[in-house]
Every structure is written in C-alpha cells, then in structure tokens.
Amino acid sequence: MNPRIEINYSKLVHNTKVLQKQAKEHGIDLAAVTKSFCGIPEIAQGYVDGGVKYLADSRVSNLKKLKKLPIPKVLLRIPMLTEVQEVVAYADISLNSEMETIRNLNIAARDLGVNHKIVLMVDLGDLREGIFEEEEVIEAANEVEGLSNIILHGIGVNLTCYGGVIPSAKNLSKLEALGGAIEKEIGRNLELYSGGNSSSIYLLDRKCMPERINHLRLGEAIVLGTESAYGEKIENTHQDIFQLVAEIIELKEKPSMPIGDIGMDAFGNTPSFEDEGIRKRAILAVGRQDIGSYDVFPVEAGMKILGASSDHLILDLTDAYGDYKIGDEIRFNLRYGALLSLMTSEYVTKKIIY
Numbered sequence: 001m002n003p004r005i006e007i008n009y010s011k012l013v014h015n016t017k018v019l020q021k022q023a024k025e026h027g028i029d030l031a032a033v034t035k036s037f038c039g040i041p042e043i044a045q046g047y048v049d050g051g052v053k054y055l056a057d058s059r060v061s062n063l064k065k066l067k068k069l070p071i072p073k074v075l076l077r078i079p080m081l082t083e084v085q086e087v088v089a090y091a092d093i094s095l096n097s098e099m100e101t102i103r104n105l106n107i108a109a110r111d112l113g114v115n116h117k118i119v120l121m122v123d124l125g126d127l128r129e130g131i132f133e134e135e136e137v138i139e140a141a142n143e144v145e146g147l148s149n150i151i152l153h154g155i156g157v158n159l160t161c162y163g164g165v166i167p168s169a170k171n172l173s174k175l176e177a178l179g180g181a182i183e184k185e186i187g188r189n190l191e192l193y194s195g196g197n198s199s200s201i202y203l204l205d206r207k208c209m210p211e212r213i214n215h216l217r218l219g220e221a222i223v224l225g226t227e228s229a230y231g232e233k234i235e236n237t238h239q240d241i242f243q244l245v246a247e248i249i250e251l252k253e254k255p256s257m258p259i260g261d262i263g264m265d266a267f268g269n270t271p272s273f274e275d276e277g278i279r280k281r282a283i284l285a286v287g288r289q290d291i292g293s294y295d296v297f298p299v300e301a302g303m304k305i306l307g308a309s310s311d312h313l314i315l316d317l318t319d320a321y322g323d324y325k326i327g328d329e330i331r332f333n334l335r336y337g338a339l340l341s342l343m344t345s346e347y348v349t350k351k352i353i354y
C-alpha cells in the first residue's frame with residue numbers, strides 16, 4: 001500500500017555496528033533510541049543485532065512494545081507524575097530531574113516490588129531538562145541515596161536539542177566534575193556518565209570526549225547516519241535506511257504561476273511564485289499530514305518539490321530524467337523531522353526490507 005516507508009534492515013544493523021564499534025573503542029556503551037520508528041520491535045531488533053547495550057525511548061508506550069527484546073530499556077523523557085507505575089514496570093532506567101517525581105517513582109517501585117534505576121539529569125546550559133544548580137544536584141543525589149527502591153545509577157546531560165548548545169570537552173568536563181562531587185558525597189562510584197545524544201558523537205572523532213563519559217543515547221546518528229552538532233555525515237554509514245515511496249496521482253503540464261488573486265494557502269501562509277512558464281507537474285498521494293515538514297528529498301536528480309497541502313505533495317518533474325506516468329513511484333530520502341512524522345502517520349505503510 002502507498003504511501004509507504006521502507007526500512008532497510010541490514011543497513012540499520014550496519015549503522016548500529018559502526019557506531020557501536022566506535023563507541024566501544026572509547027569505553028562507551030550505547031542506548032539506541034527507538035522513538036523515530038515509534039518503538040516498532042521488529043525494527044528495534046536491528047539495534048539488538050547491531051550489539052548495543054540498551055534500548056531507549058521517550059515514551060513509555062513504546063518501551064512497552066519493546067518488552068520482549070532482551071536488553072535493558074531506558075526512558076529518555078523525564079516521567080510524568082501520572083505515569084510512574086508504567087515507568088517502573090516497563091523501564092529499567094529513567095532519566096530524572098524532579099525530586100517529587102523520583103519520590104513517586106520510589107513509591108511505585110516499592111508497590112511493584114522492584115528496584116528502579118535513575119540517571120540524574122543536569123542542565124549544562126541547553127535549558128531543557130536537568131537540575132541547574134550544583135548544590136541542588138548534590139542535595140538530590142543525597143536524598144535519592146536514602147530512598148528504598150530507587151538506585152542512583154548515574155548522571156547525565158542533554159545538549160543541542162533545545163538551545164543548540166554544542167557538547168564540548170569543556171561542558172562535558174563539568175558533568176564529570178559534578179559526578180565526582182556526587183561520588184565523594186555518597187561514598188561510592190556512579191555507574192553511568194551519560195554524555196548526550198547524536199550531537200556528542202563528533203567528540204569521539206576528535207578524540208576529545210572526557211574520559212569518564214561512558215554512555216551515549218543515539219537516535220539520529222544510527223537511523224540517518226548523521227551527527228547533529230554540525231549535520232555532517234558519519235563515515236561508513238548509510239543515510240538512506242528509511243525511504244519514503246509515494247505514488248503519482250496526477251501528471252500535467254501547467255503554468256508555474258497560479259491564476260487569480262493570491263490569499264492564504266491551506267496552512268495560513270501567503271505563498272509566492274516565480275513565472276517559469278509551463279512546467280511538468282506531478283501530484284503525489286502523500287501530504288503534510290504525513291510528512292509534517294518539507295524534510296523529504298527526491299532520490300532522483302532534477303526533481304523539485306513545489307509545495308504540499310495536507311494530502312498532496314506537488315513536484316516539478318520538468319528537469320527529471322525519467323519518463324513518468326500515473327501510478328509511478330517516487331522515492332525520497334528523509335531528514336529527522338519527516339522520519340518522525342511519517343513513522344507516526346497511520347496512513348503510511350511501514351515495510352521492512354530484509
């Protein structure tokens with residue numbers, strides 16, 4: 001069924017292995033992030049086959065789907081108070097920054113008869129989740145140590161996602177120092193120093209990852225083969241594991257300029273156009289309800305995306321090489337935003353190619 005997203009399983013395993021090997025050489029374990037494909041277990045199996053130590057997702061509902069896969073699960077988004085019971089049931093480890101939530105996790109873990117591991121998140125300037133003040137970090141660590149069913153497993157940071165702050169030897173050294181201060185206070189070592197996401201991976205290449213960082217949580221780097229600090233491709237990885245395939249439903253020659261007074265388009269924006277004369281235009285049966293943004297790129301050279309409404313994607317095929325007809329399929333590579341939306345859309349078939 002079209003539109004569909006094709007997932008190349010062996011390429012996913014390859015990317016996972018490449019990053020896993022690189023991380024291992026630096027003494028780092030990987031949590032491979034499953035949210036971009038909504039935690040579909042058959043796809044996550046590729047991460048397991050690629051040898052990562054943990055699976056991670058921001059939503060408990062996805063971790064629930066992954067229950068049968070045989071490696072520990074990490075909850076990435078700090079928990080809601082209303083989901084603590086599910087968190088302790090489906091996540092082995094969760095990232096946390098609020099004592100009230102941690103106290104509630106403790107109650108839920110005690111009620112379930114389990115011990116739950118947490119990673120205390122600190123904010124090193126990106127201004128998303130994490131405790132900001134050093135004294136508060138130490139206070140929190142001390143209190144967690146006193147809880148009956150919560151284990152302070154480590155310390156972590158997230159960078160780049162909100163404030164665009166790039167991980168560096170300097171800011172990640174602060175994580176090390178804070179971890180050291182906690183260890184001194186509680187009288188034992190922390191197991192995990194979780195140094196961020198796909199924006200931290202470039203520090204491995206440059207050989208300037210601080211020594212105690214022993215854990216990264218990678219999504220984009222594995223699924224798209226790109227690091228997210230500078231948007232560079234990662235050597236020896238695939239960028240086309242996930243491809244959108246959409247079908248031509250109309251193919252006609254039309255002028256490039258609409259005819260009539262221009263008001264707002266379907267999304268409230270006022271479009272502008274250049275007069276390029278008569279062009280060969282294709283309409284594909286996929287739209288912004290599925291792709292979200294314009295983060296899709298035709299694989300074949302010479303095609304140009306003209307625009308999209310909720311259910312239609314309009315392409316200029318005038319300069320494309322192929323001789324297209326109705327029913328033909330057009331293939332696209334994706335950036336992260338479109339990948340998220342397409343995998344979430346119930347109108348898009350997901351097909352794993354083994």
Ligand SMILES: Cc1ncc(COP(=O)(O)O)c(C=O)c1O
Nearest residue numbers: 033076158197198217218219220
């Ligand atoms: C806390 C946390 N860690 C790691 C990730 C993975 O990020 P990326 O896909 O950039 O590797 C995310 C988001 O998916 C996240 O929210």
